[in-house]
Structures are given as structure tokens and as C-alpha cells.
Amino acid sequence: MINPEQGFTSGVIREADRFVGRYEDIRDCIKAINTELGLVAVYGKRGVGKSSILRQIQHMALGDYGLSKKSGLEREIPTRPRTYLTVYYTCDSMIRSGQDLLQRLCNDQDPEDGLLRLVPNDGKEIVEFARTKEVSLGADLKVVNWGSKGIESSKYARIIPNDIVQTFRNMVNAIVIHQVEKRMKRDGLLVLLDEFDVIKDKAGLGSLIKSLSSEKVKFGVCGIGRDLTDLVNDHASIERLLEEGAIHVKPMAEMELERIITRAEELFKGALSFSSTVKARIAKLSQGYPYLVQLFGKECVAVANKTSVNEIDDHVFDMVIEDIQSGRAFPTLEAMYQKAIGGSTDRQKLLWLLAEHKEEAPLYQDESGRIQLKKVRTDADVFDIPYVDQLLPRLIDANYGPILYREKQGVYEFLNPVFRVYVTLRNI
Ligand SMILES: Nc1ncnc2c1ncn2[C@@H]1O[C@H](COP(=O)(O)OP(=O)(O)OP(=O)(O)O)[C@@H](O)[C@H]1O
Ligand SMILES: [Mg+2]
Structure with a gap:
């Protein structure tokens, strides 16, 4: 069994050796x-x-x-x-x-x-420690004992x-x-x-x-x-x-996102590899967000463990995609998704339209993600989604997210761009 955390993490990157690009x-x-x-x-x-x-x-x-x-x-x-x-x-x-x-x-x-750890006082015991594994250069100070007098720094x-x-x-x-x-x-x-x-x-x-x-x-x-x-x-x-x-x-370029996977391969020390087409697919689907690459990576490890393979090729990755489409792969994002659509297939369709909505400017230049409701309405007609005005309020309501943020009259934006990408993945 491969531990996904060895190569991927959904937390803040602290160690420099996991940091890419x-x-x-x-x-x-x-x-x-x-x-x-x-x-x-x-x-x-x-x-x-x-x-x-x-x-x-x-x-x-x-x-x-x-x-x-x-x-x-x-x-x-x-x-x-x-x-x-x-x-x-x-x-x-x-x-x-x-x-x-x-x-x-x-x-x-x-x-x-x-x-407070750095404020000098008599009883406190402060020692040097290194924040990284490799270097002794980057020493900082940490408290190992607050001292018998408690936090009494008034003398200093x-x-x-x-x-x-x-x-x-x-x-x-x-x-x-x-x-x-x-x-x-x-x-x-x-x-x-x-x-x-x-x-x-x-x-x-x-x-x-x-x-x-x-x-x-x-x-x-x-x-x-x-x-x-x-x-x-x-x-x-x-x-x-x-x-x-x-x-x-800014969102990361696809080349850099691919390197997150390459770095993970190194961290797995040969126990798991990804084909180059899968790396490219993950990078493309993640649309600039390293968090999604990390989530994809973890899910690939889960599928690899389940099916006892150690190379993620297109065939294995298709199973990952299936897991995403069915909502099994990324539970936190899925919970947000279900809460947002509230059991309505029309709202589900509208959410997808909103998520797919692209402004003219390319993602990496502007990354604004603004949505013009007027254009979405036109598309909603094409896709036969009725009552946009009744479906929309839930998406702006704080009790159900909120998913969208209203910038001004008729202009909205996804509050969480990672969630926006998830909505598109859910419906590929
Ligand atoms: N340079 C990087 N290399 C590899 N992975 C990264 C890098 N930067 C961020 N990530 C991954 O992306 C995710 C989000 O990173 P981080 O928490 O730093 O973002 P953030 O902008 O602070 O998010 P938030 O707005 O939620 O505070 C984490 O899973 C992290 O592992
Ligand atoms: Mg943060």
C-alpha cells in the first residue's frame, strides 16, 4: 500500500522539498x-x-x-x-x-x-530549532518550557x-x-x-x-x-x-502543475509513476490550481492501491475521472456541491453553465473569473433551463455557501475558484 501523503498533500506546503515552481x-x-x-x-x-x-x-x-x-x-x-x-x-x-x-x-x-515565545523572561526555556530537515542555517527559536512563573514577561x-x-x-x-x-x-x-x-x-x-x-x-x-x-x-x-x-x-502554468506530479514521483521513490499523458491531463483539468493537482494525485494513489498497479496510465486515470463524476473522489468539494444545488437538476445545470462561463481574457492573464449574467441567461435558454431568477438566490445565500459573490448588478464571481473548477470536473 502506498501512502498518498508521501507524495501529495492538501495542506499548506511547509517543506521546501515539496514546493514546486x-x-x-x-x-x-x-x-x-x-x-x-x-x-x-x-x-x-x-x-x-x-x-x-x-x-x-x-x-x-x-x-x-x-x-x-x-x-x-x-x-x-x-x-x-x-x-x-x-x-x-x-x-x-x-x-x-x-x-x-x-x-x-x-x-x-x-x-x-x-x-510571546520570543519575549524574554526568567523561567522560560527557549531553544534553537531548524524548520527544515536539511539545513542548520535556518535556525529559529522555540519554547520548550514556559517556566514556573507562567508567562511573566513584565520585567523585560x-x-x-x-x-x-x-x-x-x-x-x-x-x-x-x-x-x-x-x-x-x-x-x-x-x-x-x-x-x-x-x-x-x-x-x-x-x-x-x-x-x-x-x-x-x-x-x-x-x-x-x-x-x-x-x-x-x-x-x-x-x-x-x-x-x-x-x-x-497567480494560478500556476500547466508545466509547473505537471512538475508537482513529477516531484511526487520522486517523493514516492519509484513506488508509483504517472504516464506523461496523465500528467498533462491532470495539469489541464486543474486549471491553474495546485490544490486540485494534489487532490487528483491523492485519488490516483487511492485507485492504484485498490487495483494494485504502480503506474497511473490513461486507463487508470479514467477510473479516477469516473470517481469524480460520481462525486466519490473529493468529498469536501462534493459536500459543497450538493449543498449548493439542493436537489434541483435545473440548478445543477445552471451551476455548470456558470462554472463553464468564460470571459474573453485568458485565465492566466486576467484570472478575473467574472460572470456576466446576461450571457448566462442566453445560454440557459439554449440548454432549456427555466427560471434562472428562482434558481440563482440559493447560490448567493450565505446559508448554502455562498457559492457566488455579486460584484455588481448582473456581474457575479465564484467565491472559491477551486470549487468552480470542481463543478466543471463533475460534469466533464
Ligand atoms: N508551490 C506549490 N507546489 C506544490 N503544491 C502547492 C504549491 N503551492 C500550493 N500548493 C498546494 O495547493 C494547495 C493550496 O495551497 P495554500 O494553502 O498555500 O493556498 P492558499 O492560497 O493559502 O489557500 P487559501 O486561500 O485557502 O488560504 C495546497 O494543497 C498545497 O499543497
Ligand atoms: Mg492560505
Whole structure:
């Protein structure tokens, strides 16, 4: 039996050896973390691969440039790259504002990624650890013992009641002096904030980050957005900070998607191989989304295990396609699908029409995915789907997804582009 996780994963890519492609983005990342003052902003569509890039930024910030070297970008690495200690925090929708965010950061007890772990105090035991298997270069700090006094850092960083901004500054200053400079001899502290887009009240976030950034403290924000204004709406205030740090993550080219499978073959160490036509088929069907390649890969392993083969050829892959069409292959996406159509075959047809709807601009250039309802209506007539206006509301209703997002009158977009691709796969 082959373990699918050995070659494929549907989670965020942490290890550099599973990370494929993204040559341009990696180059931008190198630049962004090596500028003295500046903010890093990683943005793009849902499921496109943003967090995986943010994790690679973390490796580089620690001085681990293994991935850049493997990508042939050795020349882009400065002779003396800037190195950091890092904090990685994933936001959630309970964080309403910048104040809330700082409050959370100041209380995050994650032993490997939290801010609090780095605040010096007497009892706490902090050790160095490497985030990658291979390198000892990229050491970060983690807590192995919070100490008998609990989390008592007031001696080093003054906690100011009712002033979270100042408390955060004090904590960060203590970290910079004691851990970044004295202990680890690094250039700065890098605070990476994933899912930054979910913060509801974005007013003032940009200027808050600007005021907290310095030569010693850099922020990296990451989230869903068509452009930077979706991440920080007062982005004018940080425009100059972003000159070298804006990284727009786009869907991947088919060649790169194929390389995810080739990399998986290497990780399976010869236990499983894919024919070149299957690789090409998977890459094409995934329409730019590495997540789908990973899901296809896993399903191929499942079928290979079931039928005791170790090469995925067209014949085996046809079975995978059958599993997808019947809704067996990708249960999470299938659950969304069933909830969306709500037992109506007409709505099922309409959903398919919407998913197949293409704007004139090619996917990789624009990747907008906007749907003009007017055109869909015309097609609905052709395919004999009645009552579009009665079928549509469920797809916009938050209780059933929502599947679509209404941009303006008559213009819609799939909230989750991976789901859109799934709808097309479900009906090939
Ligand atoms: N460079 C890559 N090489 C191989 N697989 C990748 C790469 N980038 C992303 N993936 C795969 O794609 C999927 C989505 O990646 P990731 O979670 O980083 O995307 P995201 O944009 O942060 O998603 P979300 O919008 O849901 O937060 C994961 O299954 C991951 O394994
Ligand atoms: Mg993510």
C-alpha cells in the first residue's frame, strides 16, 4: 500500500522539498525580505498557493535559501542576506480590528510561531530549532518550557494596561534587543500574518503597520484579494513600503502543475509513476490550481492501491475521472456541491453553465473569473433551463455557501475558484 501523503498533500506546503515552481514569486520574495524597510504583501485568489509561499518566505528570512538555489536563483541572493527571527500568525474572523490583532499577537502562545515565545523572561526555556530537515542555517527559536512563573514577561517588556499598541511595541523592543540582536545576531524580527483579509474593520490597518515597521521589524501580510486594497484599504499610506514587497500569486502554468506530479514521483521513490499523458491531463483539468493537482494525485494513489498497479496510465486515470463524476473522489468539494444545488437538476445545470462561463481574457492573464449574467441567461435558454431568477438566490445565500459573490448588478464571481473548477470536473 502506498501512502498518498508521501507524495501529495492538501495542506499548506511547509517543506521546501515539496514546493514546486513559482520562480518569479520566489525572486520577488528574496527582494522583499532583503530590503531594509518595507512590507511584504502576498495576495491572490483563494486556494492558489499563498500560504505555501508565506511559509517559504519564513525559511528565507531565517537564512535558508535552499529553495532559491534549487530554483536556479542563486545569483539573486545577496552576499549577506538579511536574516530574521520569525513570528507566523493566522488571523480569523473574530479579529475585528488592528487593536484586536495586536491583542491576539501579544497573547499567542504557539511554541514555534507565536510572538510571546520570543519575549524574554526568567523561567522560560527557549531553544534553537531548524524548520527544515536539511539545513542548520535556518535556525529559529522555540519554547520548550514556559517556566514556573507562567508567562511573566513584565520585567523585560512593560505591559501597559489599556494600551495594546504600546504593549506590543515594548514586547517587540524586548525581543529585538534580547533575542534578535544579542542571542541570535540577526538583522530583525519578521512578523508574518496569514489570512489578513478576514479582519473585518480594515480602517487604519495600513498606517498601524507602517508605524510599527522599522529597520528591525518587518511585517508580511497574506490573504485573498484581487489587489492590495482588499488586504489593507488605506494602502496609500503604505504604498512606499510596498515598492518591492507586493507579491501577486497567480494560478500556476500547466508545466509547473505537471512538475508537482513529477516531484511526487520522486517523493514516492519509484513506488508509483504517472504516464506523461496523465500528467498533462491532470495539469489541464486543474486549471491553474495546485490544490486540485494534489487532490487528483491523492485519488490516483487511492485507485492504484485498490487495483494494485504502480503506474497511473490513461486507463487508470479514467477510473479516477469516473470517481469524480460520481462525486466519490473529493468529498469536501462534493459536500459543497450538493449543498449548493439542493436537489434541483435545473440548478445543477445552471451551476455548470456558470462554472463553464468564460470571459474573453485568458485565465492566466486576467484570472478575473467574472460572470456576466446576461450571457448566462442566453445560454440557459439554449440548454432549456427555466427560471434562472428562482434558481440563482440559493447560490448567493450565505446559508448554502455562498457559492457566488455579486460584484455588481448582473456581474457575479465564484467565491472559491477551486470549487468552480470542481463543478466543471463533475460534469466533464
Ligand atoms: N508551490 C506549490 N507546489 C506544490 N503544491 C502547492 C504549491 N503551492 C500550493 N500548493 C498546494 O495547493 C494547495 C493550496 O495551497 P495554500 O494553502 O498555500 O493556498 P492558499 O492560497 O493559502 O489557500 P487559501 O486561500 O485557502 O488560504 C495546497 O494543497 C498545497 O499543497
Ligand atoms: Mg492560505
